[in-house]
Amino acid sequence: MKITKVADTPTKENPHKIDARMLYDKDTAQAVHLQLNPGESLKPHITPVDVFFFVLEGSPDVLVGEEKNRVEANTLVESPKDIVHCIYNNTDALVRVLVVKAPKPVAKTRIL
Numbered sequence: 875m876k877i878t879k880v881a882d883t884p885t886k887e888n889p890h891k892i893d894a895r896m897l898y899d900k901d902t903a904q905a906v907h908l909q910l911n912p913g914e915s916l917k918p919h920i921t922p923v924d925v926f927f928f929v930l931e932g933s934p935d936v937l938v939g940e941e942k943n944r945v946e947a948n949t950l951v952e953s954p955k956d957i958v959h960c961i962y963n964n965t966d967a968l969v970r971v972l973v974v975k976a977p978k979p980v981a982k983t984r985i986l
Contacts, residue, residue: 880907889985890916903976910934910963910971918960922981925973927951927961932969935962958986 883895886906892914898905908916910932918937927936929949936945937960938953945951953959963969 883907892916897972899978901978903974904978906973906975908961908969908971908973910961910969912963912966912968915962915964916960918958918986920956920958920984920986921953921975921979922983923955923975923977923979925953925955925959925975927953928972928974930970930972932963932967933965934969934971935964936960937962 878897880895880897883897886894886896888894893909893911895907896904897907907930910916927950929945929947929951931947933944933946935942936951937958938951939957939959961969961971
């Protein structure tokens, strides 16, 4: 059994300049832990595969396509491939999100 702790996983450099840690990276899927401090956000982007976001902590605003909603902890948000999406922390509290991409992308994500 392989066990991966977020705290023991190094931060992955990314264009969003946030705390992102790759927890799982296989051909079938990727899982990344994101931590957004108050005022931080991802840059709007498009991925070539389906993505889902599971909010672990906090209440981020999530954009998928043209729809933007504030979601609470223990909520899953789906984003189909080839559609713009983004996560914003417009609160005064920490936001933590597990992002899962399936399958693992072979093409690059497009930052808008």
